Amino acid sequence: ELEQIGIKWRDSENVEHTSKVHSLLCSSDSIARPLLRNTKQFNGKYGCDFCLHYGGGPYTWETPEPPLRTEKDHFRHAMLATPAQAVMGVKEPSPLMELESFNMITGFVPEYQHSVCLGVTKQITSLWLDSKHHNEDWYLGLEISDIDQGLMSINPPLEVTKISEREKILESF
Known part of the structure; x- marks a missing residue:
């Protein structure tokens, strides 16, 4: 209901407003995530949250790369699944759907x-x-001075009492 109808409230000048609530992101650890999604855990068959890697153990590099999961396929897999038979790692529909x-x-x-x-x-x-x-499209080494400048412009909050030398941050990588 919060997504469709919203919640009515009044501001300090007694003007009525309606605000709708939309959930865009969910941050959870790798143990809680499959419980929220009703999927296999990361170490189960098709347990990767983002691709259709067969899984079931260590995630080794596959050639060709496994396809990425899509929301459309996830919905289809959830509708086909039963508590006794997961489909591509999806056990059943999640309330989040x-x-x-x-x-x-x-x-x-x-x-x-x-x-x-x-x-x-x-x-x-x-x-x-x-x-x-350096020949890859994603290589950022040529942008290092811009990255350094951006890092140097960060002003940490006063609660941070010890600051490492920011010039050396990238050296640790």
């Missing part, structure tokens, strides 16, 4: 633990900046 503005594939974002703590950000940054990739 009822949210019109929420995309069941792109609405879930990588979370802090895997993006930062387990080194994914460092790995991607290394790929973008390592000169051995």
Whole structure:
């Protein structure tokens, strides 16, 4: 209802407004995400949230690359699935599928633990900046001075009492 009808409220001047609520993103860890999506866990068959890798163990590089998941296919898989028989890793429909503005594939974002703590950000940054990739479309090494300038312009909040030398941030990658 919040997405369709909205909620009525009055501002400080007693003017009535109606605000609708749209859920666009969901951040959850890799254990909670399949529970929210009603899908197999990351280490199960077709457990990748973003592609149709067969999975079931370590994710090795496949050639050709497995196709990316689409919301349309996810809905189809959910409708075909039963609690006893998952389809392409989807066990059954999720209540989140009822949210019109929420995309069941792109609405879930990588979370802090895997993006930062387990080194994914460092790995991607290394790929973008390592000169051995200079012929790739995604190579950003030629933009390093702009990146440095952007990092140097960041003013951390006063609560941050210790600041590493920002000039050396990229060296750690």
